[in-house]
Amino acid sequence: MADSHTVADLAAALGAAFEGDGSIRVTGLVHPSMAGPDRLVMASSPDFLKKIEPGSARAALVAQGADWRAAGLEAAIMAPRPRYAMAHATRAFAVSDALEPGIHPSAVVGPGAEIGEDVRIGPFVHIAAGASIGAGSRLHSHVSVGEDAVLGEGALIHAGVRIASRVSIGVRAIIHQNAVIGADGFSFVTPDLGAVEAAKAGGGSESATQNLALERIYSLAAVTMGDDVEIGAGTTIDRGTLQDTRIGSGTKIDNQVQIGHNVSIGNTCMLCAQVGIAGSVQIGDRVVLGGKAGVADHLKIGSDVLVAAASAVAGNVKGRSIVMGVPAMPRDEAVRSVMAIRRLPRLMDTVEALKKRLSAMDTTG
Numbered sequence: 001m002a003d004s005h006t007v008a009d010l011a012a013a014l015g016a017a018f019e020g021d022g023s024i025r026v027t028g029l030v031h032p033s034m035a036g037p038d039r040l041v042m043a044s045s046p047d048f049l050k051k052i053e054p055g056s057a058r059a060a061l062v063a064q065g066a067d068w069r070a071a072g073l074e075a076a077i078m079a080p081r082p083r084y085a086m087a088h089a090t091r092a093f094a095v096s097d098a099l100e101p102g103i104h105p106s107a108v109v110g111p112g113a114e115i116g117e118d119v120r121i122g123p124f125v126h127i128a129a130g131a132s133i134g135a136g137s138r139l140h141s142h143v144s145v146g147e148d149a150v151l152g153e154g155a156l157i158h159a160g161v162r163i164a165s166r167v168s169i170g171v172r173a174i175i176h177q178n179a180v181i182g183a184d185g186f187s188f189v190t191p192d193l194g195a196v197e198a199a200k201a202g203g204g205s206e207s208a209t210q211n212l213a214l215e216r217i218y219s220l221a222a223v224t225m226g227d228d229v230e231i232g233a234g235t236t237i238d239r240g241t242l243q244d245t246r247i248g249s250g251t252k253i254d255n256q257v258q259i260g261h262n263v264s265i266g267n268t269c270m271l272c273a274q275v276g277i278a279g280s281v282q283i284g285d286r287v288v289l290g291g292k293a294g295v296a297d298h299l300k301i302g303s304d305v306l307v308a309a310a311s312a313v314a315g316n317v318k319g320r321s322i323v324m325g326v327p328a329m330p331r332d333e334a335v336r337s338v339m340a341i342r343r344l345p346r347l348m349d350t351v352e353a354l355k356k357r358l359s360a361m362d363t364t365g
Helices: 007-014 046-050 082-093 195-202 331-364
Strands: 017-020 040-043 059-063 075-079 180-183 223-225 236-238 245-247 322-324
Touching: 007 017, 007 075, 007 082, 040 046, 040 082, 059 082, 075 082, 180 223, 236 245, 322 331
Parallel strands: 040 059, 059 075, 180 236, 223 245
Antiparallel strands: 017 075
16 A cells, blocks of 8 residues: 555645645645545646646645635645645655665675665676775666775665766765766867867868877766765766866756766756766856756856756856857847847848839839
C-alpha cells in the first residue's frame, strides 16, 4: 500500500495552514484532471480549481485566499507560494530507487578505495583504486568511479554515470543516468597559426589558413563540484587543462548539457537542457541559462544574469542583465530588433511604391 499522510500532517510538514477536515488521508499528489478521493489535488491557481470535477476530490493544495469550498472540497492546505510548497509535498511522496544494502557481488572495488558507512553499491559498479565514497551514498548499476576520485556523503548516482579520475564531488550530489563527469577537454592546436586563430585575429570573412594538423592539448586537471549539485541525464562536464573545471554549490544542471574545459560556474545557477558552454568561460552566481543557449569561449557572465532560451552569447555579460537573441543582447534591444525585422516587409513595400512614383515623375517630367 502506498504511503499516506493526513492533510494536517502534510500542512505541518510544509509549514502551511490548512482549513477543513485535517484528518483526511491522502496517498499521493495529482493534477486536477486526475482528481480522486484519496489524492491531494495540486490546484495552485483559480483555473486549476475550476478543473476539479464536483465530488471527484476531497482535498487540495491551493493558494492563500482561494475559494476551495466552491470546488466541493472538504479540506485544503493554504500555501502562500503553492509551487514552492509543491516541492516539499512531492518530497513527502517521492519513491526511492530500490537498491539493496551493501555491495553487490558483481561490483569491483579497487585496492585502497575507501567506502563509507551505509553505502549501497549496485550491480556491475566499478570503483577504481584510491577512490573515496562518502557515507550514505547510493551507486546504481554500471556506475564507474575513477582513480582517486572523491564522492561526498549522501550522493545519489544513477545507472551508467561515469566519474573520471581525480574528480571531486561535494556532499548530497545527485547525478542522473549516463552523465559523464571529467572527460578530456576538447582542446587542439596547429603547428602554425590555425584557421580559428586567424579568423579571430583578422576579423575578415575569408579563411587564409588551413588546419593541416591538429595536436591534442591534454587535460591534466579534473572537475571540482560543490555541495548539493544536481546533474541531469546525458550531461557532460570536461576536465580542466591546468586548473579544474568548477561547479559551485547548489547549482542545478539539466539533461544533455555540455560544459567545456576550464569553465567556472558559480553557486545556485540553473542550466537548462542542451546548453553548451565553451572552454574557459567564467559564470557568476545565480545565473540562469535557458534551454539551447550557447556561450562562446573565454567569456565572463556576471552574477544574477538571465540568458533566454536559444540565445548565443558572443560577448561578456555584466551582472544583473537579461539578454536574448543571436547574438545575445539586452532584452529591450533584442525586442526592438525583432520588431524592426517584422516591419521590414512593409518598409520594402513602401520603398517599392516610392520608387514607382519617382519613376512616374521622371517619365512625365
